[in-house]
Amino acid sequence: MGVTGELRELLRLSGFRKLLTVRLVSQAADGMFQVGLASAWFFSPDAAGSAAAVAGRYALMLAPFTIVGPFAGVLLDRWRRRQVLMLGNAVRAVLTLGMAATVMIASPDAWGVLVLGLAALSVNRFLLAGLSAGLPNVVAGPLxxxxxxxxxxxxxGAAFVGGGVGFVVAWVLPPGRGADATALACAAVVMLxxxxxxQRLHRDQLGPTDPRRGNLRDDVSAVLRDLAAGARYLAARRTPGQALxxxxxxxxxxxxVFIASILIxxxxxxxxxxxxxxxxxFxxxxxxxxxxxxxxxxxxxxxxRFTGPQAWIALMLLLAAxxxxxxxxxxxxxxxxxxxGLLGLAAQAAKIAVDTIVQRDTDDAFRGRAFALYDVLYNAAFxxxxxxxxxxxxxxxxSRGLFGALAVAYVLVAGWVWLRADRSPADVTLPDLSREPEISPTLP
Incomplete structure (x- = not known):
């Protein structure tokens, strides 16, 4: 049928159109919110501009993706996903309006702004997971x-457009709390x-079809056990564990470098x-x-294709250096x-090669957990x-010394990948999923 024909078929599905609308509007709001938050936290004249202050706020922005991310699926298998999307957008709109008011009354550095921002970002993590989890309930088969x-x-793309709108709002208004609060308030309107x-979707349209009823603590423990089993498997398999x-x-x-760029x-x-x-x-x-x-x-x-993924990663690390x-x-x-520009090229090129190694060398029984660990490590590193x-x-x-040290670190990692990293995975006997306490590799 071709991609164009399949897209036409998708747009004929009422449920898909409605869910896509929710995604586009929600992610546009997310782009506006992130720009408003960056303006308030990192660039407002009233916000502290020290390295410690910027780094602390940056860590707060990423904490929900590191901590909440692995457990979002547990709750999305219990709650109606349409309700998550509807109430989640409403809740984060209220939180964002609260942030806007606090920025105006107090300052961007007020604890209220930090707490409300952390809560809003945590809710957003559920929204992104809910959008993906609900998709199979409105689209079936090859589509x-x-x-x-x-x-x-x-x-x-919607997040990019929303971020552009948020940037224009923060840029055209006179610098200060009023511009930051206005950008956040605009994001809250789009969230609503x-x-x-x-709300246009039916209450049960996005599932779960058979909500889980068991003990929540047991489900959370199961997630931790599954992640531990996945980590053991990837380490035994070698190439995907090393890539991560x-x-x-x-x-x-x-x-x-990213935090240094904000400060510069x-x-x-x-x-x-x-x-x-x-x-x-910025x-x-x-x-x-x-x-x-x-x-x-x-x-x-x-x-x-001429170097292989491991050698390509090493070359990109040298480009980063x-x-x-x-x-x-x-x-x-x-x-x-x-x-x-050079670091953007190096980072994305290395990521593509890492994705390839993890997908190619991970058995399907562990692939989901491999990418869950990928997500955790990706954000925890930040x-x-x-x-x-x-x-x-x-x-x-x-600082010349700082960037010199970063260059040396990149060269050391590149050298390890080039000289010591495995080029082919070890043979592993698959255990009984998460029950196996230990996985022993069998070298080829």
Whole structure:
């Protein structure tokens, strides 16, 4: 039928259209919220701009994705997913309005803003999981593969558009609490529209068809056991476990650079107190990072077939090291932007290769748990980076010694991958899923 024909078939499905509308509106609101939050927490003249303050808020932003993420599925198998989408959007709208009011009355650094922001981000984690979990209930058969390919892409596009709207709101208004509060209030309005869009779905349309009734504590314990079994399997299989550890190291180092970029954009490349200029500079940094990532999508399939995924990862880590050596020279705008593009290319190209290794070398019985662990490590590495950044990144974000140390760390990881990482997986006898206490590899 072709992708275009399948998309036409999907759009004829009333349930899919309604769920897609919820996704687009919800993720547009999420993009607006994240830009409003970044403006308030990182670029507002009233917010503390020290490395410790920025790193602490950054860790708070990622905590829900690290802690809540693995357990979201347990609750989504118990609660009506349509209710999760409807009430979740409504709840985070209320939380976001509360943040806007607190920013106006107190300051972006007030504890109320931090707590409400953490709660809103936690609710958003459930919404994203609920959108994916409900999709098979409105799309069946071969069209489900196309739906799974299209909807996340469209959702990411909606988040990008929403973020652009949030940036324009924060940029055109006079810098200060009023601009930050207005951006958050606009996001809250779109969240309420998402709740109304979810209400158009039938109460039980998204499932679960047979809600779980057992003890919640047992289900949470089962998740922990499954993740532990998955970790043992990946370690025994070697190549996917090593790939995940390398990616965690890469994200850890990248996270330090990301926080340094916020500080450079705010405190070095913009005039003191000019939050609009700082936010605009950081938006350009993110844009060039995204351009580098887009280039990786084209370059990686073409060139990595000649090197193999492990060698490709090592080469990309060396490219990341080169980007840090470039930043050692000067914090000039052109150098920072060029470094962002190179690091974006290296990060996304390495991620594509890691994804390939994990998918190729993980048995289907463990693949879901492998990517659950991937998600946890991916975000936990960023939280760890925030801790390191709070200790070692200067308040203006730039230090020749810092970027030199990051370059050395990238080279060391690349050297380990090139010289020591396995190129083929170990043979493993599959255990009885999560019940097996130990998995022993059998070398080929």
């Amino acid at each position: 489900l593969l196309t739906a799974n390919s299209i909807t996340p892409t469209l959702g990411a 529209l998402g709740a109304l869009a979810a 550890l390398v990616m965690a190291a890469h994200r850890f180092l990248y996270g330090v 954009a705010r405190n070095l490349l913009a005039a003191p107190g000019d939050s609009a200029a700082g936010l605009g500079t 938006a350009v940094i993110l844009g060039l990072t995204a351009v580098g990532g887009a280039a990786a999508v084209v370059v990686t399939p073409t060139l990595s 080169a980007s840090q050596l470039l930043l050692c020279t000067t914090p000039a705008r052109a150098v920072v932007l060029t470094g962002a 939280v760890g980076a925030a801790v390191l950044a709070a200790l070692f990144v200067p308040d203006d974000g730039w």
